[in-house]
Amino acid sequence: MSTVSLWLDEPTEPLPRVAFDGSADVAVVGGGITGCACALALAEAGKRVRLFEAREIAGGASGRNGGFALRGGAAAYPVLVESIGAEATASIWRWTERELAALAALAGDAFRHTGSLRLAADDEERDELREEYDALVDAGFAAEWREDLSHPLAGRYPAALFHPPDGVLQPARLVRRIARRAAEAGVEIHEHTRISSLEDARAEVVVIATDGYPSGLLGELEGLVVPTRGQVIATEPIEEMLFELPHYGRHGFDYWHQRPDGRIVAGGFRDVSIDTEFTAEELTTPVVQDALDRFVEEHVGRPVRVDYRWAGIFGMVFDFLPVVGHAAGDDRLWMAGGYSGHGNVLGFASGRLVARAILGDRNPLLDHFEPSRLVTY
C-alpha cells in the first residue's frame, strides 16, 4: 500500500536544465498548478523567471488532489450572487469556463472532458441544488437537472446537477507538463529549494503561489489562508465502470470517480473529524481513511482493496473567494491561493491572472480577490 499519491506515482522525466546569471524579473515560489501556470505565462511574454519549489514539481496539493477540473468556485452560484452580486458572479464563472478550456488545450491526455455530477445527499441539498440549477440557467450557463439516476446512485441520492463543461485530470501529469513547457520557454526551475526570505528569491518581483502550505513569506497574511487537510484513497482496478465522471456530494465533502483502468479515487470525509483536519500536517488518519473505505464498499457493494492512501493540504478562506493580488501592501510582492479546495482550474486561472497583471494588463476581477480583505475581516 502506497502513501504516495496515485498521480505522483506515475514515472516522470527530469526537466530540461535552464540557468541564467543575475537577478530575475520575476521569482515564483511554489511549483504547483498556480506557480507553473504563472511562470509559463510570464516566460512566454519574454520575462526572465525563476521558480522555486521546496519539494518536487506538483509535490503539494497539485499532485495530491481528487483530480476534478470544475468551473466556478468553492461557493455555490446563488451564494456568490448574494455576497458579490449577479454580474460579478457571472463574470467569475465565465472566466473559469474560459480558463478550463485553456487548461484542457494545454493538458493533452492529462485531461478528459466528461462533465461532472454534483449530487444531493438529501432533500435539503436537493432544494439547494435546484436553486443553483435555476440560477445558472437564468444566467445563461449550460446545466442539466437529473433525477433519474442509475445504479448505484439510484435510491441513495434524490437528484443531481450535471455541469457539462467539467472534466477530470491526472493533475500531476498536467502540472509536470506545464512545468516542462515553462522550462522550454526559459524558466529556471529549482526543485528541493525552500525560500526562507524574499531576498533569497533574487528578483524584482516575487509571486507566492503556495496555497495551503505555509510559506513563511507572507507577513501579516500568513495563516489567514487556513491550511486544511484533505485525504484520498485509490482502490485496485475493478471490472465494473460505475463512476466514469467526477461525482461529488454533501456540499463537496465527498468526491469520487473512476479512472479508465477501473481504479476508484475517493476523497473527503473531513467532517468526520473536522477539528483535526485544520492542519498543515500531510498525514493520513485512520478515522477519515476508514470512512473513505466504508463509503467505497457501500457504493460498490463489496469490499475493494485500497492500493493508495494519501493526504494533501489546501488553503481555506472564510468567503470562498480566491486570494490573489499584492501581499503585505508591497507592490513587488504578489500572492495567489486560497481556492478553498477548488484550485485545479482556479489555480491555473489565478496564476495566469497574476502574470498578466505583472505584464501590465490588470483584470478587474482582481478587485474581488484582494488579499487585504483577510486582514480587515
Ligand SMILES: Cc1cc2nc3c(=O)[nH]c(=O)nc-3n(C[C@H](O)[C@H](O)[C@H](O)COP(=O)(O)OP(=O)(O)OC[C@H]3O[C@@H](n4cnc5c(N)ncnc54)[C@H](O)[C@@H]3O)c2cc1C
Ligand atoms: C486532498 C485534496 C483534494 C483536492 N481535490 C481537488 C479537486 O478535485 N479539484 C480541485 O479543483 N481542487 C482540489 N483540491 C485543491 C487543489 O489541489 C489546490 O487548491 C491546488 O492544487 C493549489 O495549487 P497551488 O499551485 O496553488 O498550490 P500547491 O499545489 O499546494 O503548491 C504549493 C507548493 O508551494 C511549495 N512551497 C511552500 N512554501 C514554500 C517555500 N517557502 N519555498 C518554496 N516552495 C514552497 C510547497 O512545497 C507546494 O508544493 C484538493 C486539494 C487536496 C489537498
